[in-house]
Amino acid sequence: MDPVSNPYAPGAGTQPPELAGREELRETARIALERVRAGRPTKSILMVGLRGVGKTVLLDRLREDAEAAGIQTLRVEAPESRSLPAILAPQLRQALLRLSLNEQAKDVAQRALRGLAGFAKSLKLKYQDIEVGFDFDPEPGLADNGDLEHDLQALLEVTGAAARKAGTALVLFVDELQYVAEDQLAALITALHRTAQRNMPVVLIGAGLPQLPGKMGRAKSYAERLFDFPQIGPLPTDAARLAITKPAADLGVIFSEAALDRIIGETHGYPYFLQEWGKHAWNVADGSPITLHDVERATARAIAALDESFFRVRLDRLTPLEKRYLRAMAELGPGPHRSGDIAARLGREVTKLGPTRSQLIVKGMIWSPSHGDTAFTVPLFDEFMKRIMPGEDWNR
Numbered sequence: 194m195d196p197v198s199n200p201y202a203p204g205a206g207t208q209p210p211e212l213a214g215r216e217e218l219r220e221t222a223r224i225a226l227e228r229v230r231a232g233r234p235t236k237s238i239l240m241v242g243l244r245g246v247g248k249t250v251l252l253d254r255l256r257e258d259a260e261a262a263g264i265q266t267l268r269v270e271a272p273e274s275r276s277l278p279a280i281l282a283p284q285l286r287q288a289l290l291r292l293s294l295n296e297q298a299k300d301v302a303q304r305a306l307r308g309l310a311g312f313a314k315s316l317k318l319k320y321q322d323i324e325v326g327f328d329f330d331p332e333p334g335l336a337d338n339g340d341l342e343h344d345l346q347a348l349l350e351v352t353g354a355a356a357r358k359a360g361t362a363l364v365l366f367v368d369e370l371q372y373v374a375e376d377q378l379a380a381l382i383t384a385l386h387r388t389a390q391r392n393m394p395v396v397l398i399g400a401g402l403p404q405l406p407g408k409m410g411r412a413k414s415y416a417e418r419l420f421d422f423p424q425i426g427p428l429p430t431d432a433a434r435l436a437i438t439k440p441a442a443d444l445g446v447i448f449s450e451a452a453l454d455r456i457i458g459e460t461h462g463y464p465y466f467l468q469e470w471g472k473h474a475w476n477v478a479d480g481s482p483i484t485l486h487d488v489e490r491a492t493a494r495a496i497a498a499l500d501e502s503f504f505r506v507r508l509d510r511l512t513p514l515e516k517r518y519l520r521a522m523a524e525l526g527p528g529p530h531r532s533g534d535i536a537a538r539l540g541r542e543v544t545k546l547g548p549t550r551s552q553l554i555v556k557g558m559i560w561s562p563s564h565g566d567t568a569f570t571v572p573l574f575d576e577f578m579k580r581i582m583p584g585e586d587w588n589r
């Protein structure tokens with residue numbers, strides 16, 4: 194059928210035509226944010242899940258929901274190479290400038306902007322990548338100690354005071370939180386702890402890979418009590434079916450039952466895969482209904498497309514040994530696997546592979562569900578590794 198009208202949307206952070214199966218979480222977030230705005234104790238929310246399960250689109254949808262309810266938001270993505278203060282500062286400034294338009298909040302918001310100026314100036318030595326416009330001169334003593342943990346706390350506190358004056362809340366939406374360095378994560382947790390203790394309307398909604406809760410716990414032992422960690426996973430069958438059928442039905446196209454069952458089976462309900470299969474099934478079909486035969490033809494194309502994009506982008510950043518490590522894991526199956534078994538498969542000592550494993554965790558390719566266990570962060574990655582490093586001689 195006509196690719197121009199194809200409704201499906203595979204892609205990193207691309208809003209799906211139908212955000213299926215996430216109503217409960219949206220409601221949980223709505224309640225949390227209303228509680229924050231009302232100055233009631235509320236936990237921050239950190240959504241964790243594998244690659245491609247829909248964390249980013251959910252984060253963006255929650256942000257839209259919040260803004261529609263008149264809540265102030267900012268949105269950043271933690272990159273691998275920049276500091277947290279550097280990415281936060283410009284967004285915080287924008288939020289404070291918006292708050293300063295409110296008559297009641299104006300004075301406090303301006304004070305917070307002074308705090309931001311002091312924050313950026315004093316931390317510039319340590320985090321040279323901080324670049325932010327100054328609207329006011331710093332206020333001596335406000336968030337300008339040059340110590341991130343202390344200064345971020347002071348800054349979020351005065352920001353919270355401004356939000357409260359404006360009768361709203363400020364929500365920090367942060368994607369890819371697992372990339373934030375541990376000391377900076379610790380500072381963020383402390384700052385949020387402080388605002389929570391003082392019932393300041395500032396809260397975090399974050400997203401990250403499954404290693405995030407463990408990393409937060411290591412950064413600050415009380416982090417687990419401060420945050421909820423909802424698991425974002427593959428869609429249950431009903432939601433997965435809806436993700437496929439609804440967008441088509443809106444355009445007058447239906448799927449045969451067998452076609453639908455096959456898509457659910459092939460994708461295991463993983464959102465990224467659902468979009469990819471939906472897209473190719475639509476493109477190869479001659480018309481409605483889309484049949485099992487269409488889906489069979491679409492499968493080869495969907496896998497080829499995933500290999501070229503979703504899977505491939507992760508692989509290009511790896512060293513040859515890191516690739517072999519993943520290939521050895523694939524040899525053992527979907528996982529999780531014991532480090533000892535992986536090492537044995539590679540014919541090397543476990544201790545010698547420690548740094549390789551650590552690097553793969555830092556790069557977000559694998560994580561450790563429990564001590565000594567290793568699992569992929571990308572669904573179906575084992576099959577991909579076998580496709581691109583086929584045969585027996587991958588370990589030579």
Ligand SMILES: Nc1ncnc2c1ncn2[C@@H]1O[C@H](COP(=O)(O)OP(=O)(O)OP(=O)(O)O)[C@@H](O)[C@H]1O
Nearest residue numbers: 203204206209213244245246247248249250464465
């Ligand atoms: N609830 C859903 N229903 C249908 N499709 C979805 C849903 N959630 C996400 N998708 C689709 O899945 C794909 C991946 O979504 P997204 O980029 O948000 O995943 P992610 O978890 O952030 O992945 P990564 O860890 O790689 O950043 C997108 O094409 C999106 O449209």
Ligand SMILES: [Mg+2]
Nearest residue numbers: 206248249368
């Ligand atoms: Mg994402």
